[in-house]
Amino acid sequence: MRIDVLSIFPEYLAPLELSLIGKAMTDGVLDLSVTDPRSFATDRHRTVDDTPYGGGAGMVMKPEPWAQALESVTAASPSDRKPVLVVPSPAGEVFTQDVAYQLADEEQLVFACGRYEGIDERFIEWASEHAVVRPMSLGDYVLNGGEVAVLAMVEAVTRLIPGVIGNPDSLTEESHTGGLLEYPVYTKPAVWRERAIPDMLLSGHHGNIARWRRDQQLHRTAQRRPDMIEQLNPADLNKADLAI
Numbered sequence: 001m002r003i004d005v006l007s008i009f010p011e012y013l014a015p016l017e018l019s020l021i022g023k024a025m026t027d028g029v030l031d032l033s034v035t036d037p038r039s040f041a042t043d044r045h046r047t048v049d050d051t052p053y054g055g056g057a058g059m060v061m062k063p064e065p066w067a068q069a070l071e072s073v074t075a076a077s078p079s080d081r082k083p084v085l086v087v088p089s090p091a092g093e094v095f096t097q098d099v100a101y102q103l104a105d106e107e108q109l110v111f112a113c114g115r116y117e118g119i120d121e122r123f124i125e126w127a128s129e130h131a132v133v134r135p136m137s138l139g140d141y142v143l144n145g146g147e148v149a150v151l152a153m154v155e156a157v158t159r160l161i162p163g164v165i166g167n168p169d170s171l172t173e174e175s176h177t178g179g180l181l182e183y184p185v186y187t188k189p190a191v192w193r194e195r196a197i198p199d200m201l202l203s204g205h206h207g208n209i210a211r212w213r214r215d216q217q218l219h220r221t222a223q224r225r226p227d228m229i230e231q232l233n234p235a236d237l238n239k240a241d242l243a244i
């Protein structure tokens with residue numbers, strides 16, 4: 001997969017070179033680049049923002065540097081498949097694990113990190129002719145710019161790409177896979193500050209352990225995220241689930 005991040009603060013994306021993603025890049029599984037729209041601002045002051053039409057506080061990002069930045073990273077893309085342009089925004093669709101799986105299937109993702117009051121809407125409209133544009137929200141709060149959101153989304157997406165993380169099995173039992181939160185986990189010592197681990201986990205009975213874990217998932221989800229219980233597909237629940 002190719003990922004391009006467009007940001008006027010490219011150094012903000014440096015952590016992506018580290019750890020898992022760094023390894024995936026060296027392994028050739030992932031090709032990640034950061035492009036600064038300011039490089040395409042041609043005036044003497046390399047202006048990327050200006051005052052909003054209609055008045056109001058703050059500044060709006062000019063469309064032209066963003067359009068040229070997007071063109072520069074999509075010029076080589078095969079014309080038969082539009083890249084996906086993800087724009088972190090408080091006004092976007094909610095980024096979920098399902099969305100992460102959708103994006104992990106794409107050949108090229110471009111992330112546009114808006115700042116200030118946002119990017120001139122005409123860039124979004126123009127970009128929609130050249131890419132699939134998805135304004136994306138991490139949650140109902142406001143950040144100063146899209147970079148922090150992109151760090152989270154790139155990690156959530158790239159860890160789903162085969163070959164990026166060591167043990168793909170660990171993807172199957174994590175939170176939100178199968179619509180439930182994950183069960184509590186324990187490791188040595190068996191007793192820590194007078195707190196023992198649940199006896200079931202020492203039984204060696206894998207069937208019972210699996211049942212115990214599933215019960216923990218259901219209880220935890222009902223307690224912390226009742227909204228997710230509503231979303232459950234009844235077909236995903238077995239008789240033992242319904243008995244708890």
Ligand SMILES: COC(=O)COc1cccc(COC(=O)c2cn[nH]c2)c1
Pocket residue numbers: 087088089090113114115116117118119120124135136137138139140141142143144145146147149
């Ligand atoms: C067309 O879209 C834009 O111009 C986006 O512009 C902005 C402006 C300010 C901040 C951000 C960053 O995203 C969030 O704050 C955000 C994402 N998730 N939850 C909060 C983006």
